[in-house]
Amino acid sequence: MEEHLHSLTTEMRNEGTMNIDRMDTMGIISAINKEDLKVAVAVQEVLPEIETAVDWACESLKKGGRLIYIGAGTSGRLGVLDAVECPPTFSTTPDTVLGIIAGGEKAFVHAIEGAEDKEEFGERDLIEVDLTANDTVIGIAASGRTPYVKGALRYAKKIGAKAVALSSNKNAIITEAADIGIEVVVGQEVLTGSTRMKAATAHKMVLNMISTATMIRMGKVYENLMVDVHVSNQKLKERAIRIIETVTDADYEHALNMLEKAKNQVKPAIVMIKTSNDYVQAMELLEKAGGDVRKAISIGED
Structure with a gap:
């Protein structure tokens, strides 16, 4: 040995x-x-x-x-x-x-x-x-x-x-x-x-x-953004808002509002803005897409 x-x-x-x-x-x-x-x-x-x-x-x-x-x-x-x-x-x-x-x-x-x-x-x-x-x-x-x-x-x-x-x-x-x-x-x-x-x-x-x-x-990233980040503190909430702003071109207040409507989840907030759907509909789209934001948006726009 x-x-x-x-x-x-x-x-x-x-x-x-x-x-x-x-x-x-x-x-x-x-x-x-x-x-x-x-x-x-x-x-x-x-x-x-x-x-x-x-x-x-x-x-x-x-x-x-x-x-x-x-x-x-x-x-x-x-x-x-x-x-x-x-x-x-x-x-x-x-x-x-x-x-x-x-x-x-x-x-x-x-x-x-x-x-x-x-x-x-x-x-x-x-x-x-x-x-x-x-x-x-x-x-x-x-x-x-x-x-x-x-x-x-x-x-x-x-x-x-x-x-x-x-x-x-x-x-x-x-x-x-x-x-x-x-x-x-x-x-x-x-x-x-x-x-x-x-x-x-x-x-x-x-x-x-x-x-x-x-x-x-596994669909937890959109482009190179951490769209499944867990919003557990103020720093991460600000990061989540910036991600939503970046992907959707929404202003700060709209991004914040949609994040809160999406129960602090970035992925449904993005889908809600991109497809003009509510939270429940956005979650249904994400489920159909296996959690993939890009696919969910595509399905919602069809």
């Missing part, structure tokens, strides 16, 4: 930063920046695999299933972070995109020793959220060998859920346990083995792509 660990790209020493402890501040941050520039290129190499993950996630949501991230340590935190941003951004329910971290919620702010070392813990945590074959599970582990994630993916695949392994090493162990592997190889870290750096940055980018592309495909 130790020999295998030393062979991982994420655990090898970076020849370009051997003397980083002798550098001044500008030298250190320049070295970090130079390495970070490699991340987006590495992500580009795995776009086909990311595409598959998005397609599977869309299929899951259309069936009433969920997109579930699971990981330990930094990897688990990244999954939770992406998941909790979906309700305010896209008005999803809290369990539509779910983040699970080894050791539970307390592990988000405090390291839980040994939480990632047992495969059965990953399986157990998926059982506890009633995983079904309609769900898509993305197991995240920079090393690609975390037992907790491996166990979770094996269980997901066993019951018929889609299983995606996200790692930063080629031929990762967790890929073998999944239906597909997204192996974003960013190379050696500035600090040997510190995968909270390039590997984590790459994984954050991938998770952003997966959740955002999935929500776009």
